[in-house]
Amino acid sequence: MVQVLIEVADNTRANAHVPYSGYHVGAALLTEEGEVFGGCNVENASYGISICAERTAYVKAISEGARDFVAIAVVTDDGGAPCGACRQFMCEFGLDTVVILADKNGKYSMTSVRKLLPQAFDASSLSKK
Ligand code: THU
Numbered sequence: 001m002v003q004v005l006i007e008v009a010d011n012t013r014a015n016a017h018v019p020y021s022g023y024h025v026g027a028a029l030l031t032e033e034g035e036v037f038g039g040c041n042v043e044n045a046s047y048g049i050s051i052c053a054e055r056t057a058y059v060k061a062i063s064e065g066a067r068d069f070v071a072i073a074v075v076t077d078d079g080g081a082p083c084g085a086c087r088q089f090m091c092e093f094g095l096d097t098v099v100i101l102a103d104k105n106g107k108y109s110m111t112s113v114r115k116l117l118p119q120a121f122d123a124s125s126l127s128k129k
Contacts, residue, residue: 002110005030005073006102009053012038013075016053019043025053026075029061032068037061054086058093071098079103087117095120 005028013026020043027039039057043050051059054074061069072090074082079101082090090097095114102108114120 001030001071002073002100002108004028005036005071005100006075006106006108008036008038009073009075009102010104012040012057013053014040016040017042020045020047020050023076025080027053027057027072029054029057029072030070031061031066032070033066035061035064035066037064037066052083052086054082055089058089062093067093069094069097071100073100073102073108075102075104077104079107079109082116087113088121091117091120091122095122 008028009026013024016024018024018041025041029037037057037060039053039060041053042056054072081101090113097113099111099113099116100108
């Protein structure tokens with residue numbers, strides 16, 4: 001399954017709209033039901049409204065009714081890790097989601113949202129009085 005996710009992420013990466021950074025990112029998010037949602041980064045001339053590949057994949061999945069996520073593969077040229085905003089966004093939907101970080105040659109490492117975001121601020125933080 002790891003290889004499938006990397007392949008979907010890499011294929012989706014080809015659709016990245018990156019006229020400003022030139023940094024193509026692709027993601028593939030696997031649900032408990034076995035569905036896979038791809039996402040790429042989509043930049044904008046108003047830089048700040050650009051969206052990362054990971055969040056594209058989550059938003060696509062969530063808007064189709066998915067809620068439980070097993071793993072996400074992220075492919076970049078250099079195997080780069082998700083930005084802080086994406087770590088926070090992913091944490092909302094599960095700290096145990098496996099994160100596969102792959103480079104353009106298919107070399108990969110595996111981690112998790114929990115490891116990428118220690119001492120996460122999530123829904124449980126708001127219930128502590
Ligand atoms: N980018 C992602 O898609 N995911 C990340 O987690 C890191 C950054 C994108 C945003 C922007 O389009 C480009 O990479 C350079 O920052």
